[in-house]
Amino acid sequence: MQRIVIVGGGYAGFYAAWNLEKKLRPDEAEITVIDPRPYMTYQPFLPEVMAGSVEARHAAVSLRRHLRRSKVVAGQVTRVEHARRTLRFRPADGDDVELGYDVIVITAGAVTRKFPVPGIAEQAIGMKHVEEAVAIRDKLLTAFDRASVLPPGPERQRLLTVTFVGGGFSGVEGFGELLSLATALLDSYPELTLADLSFHLVEAAGRILPEVTDGPGRWVVRSLEERGAHVHLNTQLVSAVDGHVVLSTGQEFDSELIVWSAGNAANPVVAQHTDLPVDERGFLRVRADLRIGTEAAAVPDAWAAGDDAAVPDVAVGTPGARTVPNAQHAVRQGKHLAANITAVLRGREPKDYVHQSLGVVATLGLGRGVFQYRRIVITGFPAWLLHRGYHVLAVPTWERKVRVLAVWVASFVFGRDIVSLASVQRPREAFVTGGVPRPR
Incomplete structure (x- = not known):
């Protein structure tokens, strides 16, 4: 054996x-x-986990449940x-x-490719694991709760400023989905307006989404900017100490949420x-x-x-x-x-791996997407449907497909869940303090 x-x-x-x-x-x-980790992360769903369109556990496939004859070692x-x-x-x-x-x-x-940018190790959140996607979502929702009770000013602006570093597929998808969530949240926060939101996508190269051609890449930039986002091309992050973002262009601003998605190492x-x-x-x-x-x-x-x-x-x-x-x-x-x-x-010869690309598809938020297969380019709602259709077929096991579809149907009928569970990162705090506010 x-x-x-x-x-x-x-x-x-x-x-x-x-x-x-x-x-x-x-x-x-x-x-x-x-x-x-005792599970496989279906990473294409992480942007939708951030936006609340997919339940976090449904983006993870248990190794022990589905590998019945394999020994799983943590x-x-x-x-x-x-x-x-x-x-x-x-x-x-x-x-x-x-x-x-x-x-x-x-x-x-x-692993996530990191650069020695001051403040990144202390401030940024990555985008490779389910836990990170949940933390990003909860941090945004908590920021909305905090900002809603503050008067207009620098502190409210900081809380509602989001910065993504990296314009590859994961960064752009995460950025687009989180922008979609933030925009939708305004209906539940009458104290806040679209002008309070400040979303920044920072990319060192002169274009985003290197997997697509120039035309679709420019369309994505225009689409994000029309929704109020700031896309910084040919720009590097110089510093993020204490959440104070400094760009190579000289622009500076405070950002409550910094997401690092600058490629793989x-x-x-x-x-x-x-x-x-x-x-x-x-x-x-x-x-x-x-x-x-x-x-x-x-x-x-x-x-x-x-x-x-x-x-x-x-x-x-x-x-x-x-x-x-x-x-x-x-x-x-x-x-x-x-x-x-x-x-x-069994004594036979192995065969070469050959796979013709099926094209690339990305979600940019609820009802928005981009798809390219050779010279065929589809944008907007049809591309978003293609994205959802492809990935619900691609996620392994029927059990996960059914769970994801059920959440999508529920979200379509009732809207996305906007409850933040950031307190799970500090599960003993309520028990220890007994509900007494911590001293500042």
């Missing part, structure tokens, strides 16, 4: 394990999935020594544990703590068949996919091209991993 260890339970890891369970007999392999892998066929992982409690394997699959995913475990080959950026060198290695030689019994792997994009036909690190590729790479690992274990 082969011991298969999958490092990372994200898209690629979850789909690899899920499909290995279907393809391999119980006596062929023992599958172990190691991840600090821990952080700290070292991979493939020469010895061992790895070390760190559970939440106790010492590091060493684990042996026969076949390793690394789908650990990338190599997972440090992959980049620095493994004897497997990595490229100059710290991503695993991967062949077209998803085996780790080069075209000249594959590393035996080592596979990788997803955001931590430099997977050749065979479909585009350009030498050196790599697949885009998005959910569309990660899901299909996970399925392809399972098929290739099964083939090799």
Whole structure:
């Protein structure tokens, strides 16, 4: 029996394990999935979690519930020594544990790319996990409650100022959805007006959404600006100390909420703590068949996919091209991993991963979106419907599809839920204080 260890339970890891369970007999392999979180996050839903259009738990797929034959281990892998066929992982409690394997699959995913901007580490919230999306939503709702009892002035303006750093898909989608939520909230806060809101999107490049062509990118900028947003192109964040935002253009303002979505960086475990080959950026060198290695030689019994792997994009036909690190590729790479690992274990040759892009689609808020497939561009409400239709089909398991659809129907009939549960971040405060306000 082969011991298969999958490092990372994200898209690629979850789909690899899920499909290995279907393809391999119980006596062929023992599958172990190691991840600090016991669930897979469906990241395309995070912007809608922020806006209250998707319940937070519905954007997470339980590994233990759906991987019935795999052993799920809650821990952080700290070292991979493939020469010895061992790895070390760190559970939440106790010492590091060493684990042996026969076949390793690394789908650990990338981490948020950060820059040494003063104040960012203390002030900003990322956009990779469900907990972050919930925290962003709750912070905005709490800011509305606080601002509604204040007179017009600098403090009210600070509370209702939101800054997103990064104009990629996750940043633009999150920005558009949160702007949609904030605008809708004004109906419930008669003390506040649209002029009180100040939303800023900061992008170092000269355009946003690099996955689409220039025309749709410009349309998105115009659409956001028509809704009152400020889009700062060719602009860098210089400082965010104590929430005081300083831009490279010289503009300064105070911002209660700062969201950092400035791209991905190599997972440090992959980049620095493994004897497997990595490229100059710290991503695993991967062949077209998803085996780790080069075209000249594959590393035996080592596979990788997803955001931590430099997977050749065979479909585009350009030498050196790599697949885009998005959910569309990660899901299909996970399925392809399972098929290739099964083939090799049964004495057959693995096949190259080839996937023609299905296009790109983004939500920009309730009823607004953009879609592009080659030269076909759709904007507005039809694109938003395409976005919802695609992702409700793409989210794994029928149980999650039904739950998400039910929330969408309820939101359509009754509107979005605007309750903030920010107090869950301090669950003992009410018990300790007994309801007595804390001294200022």
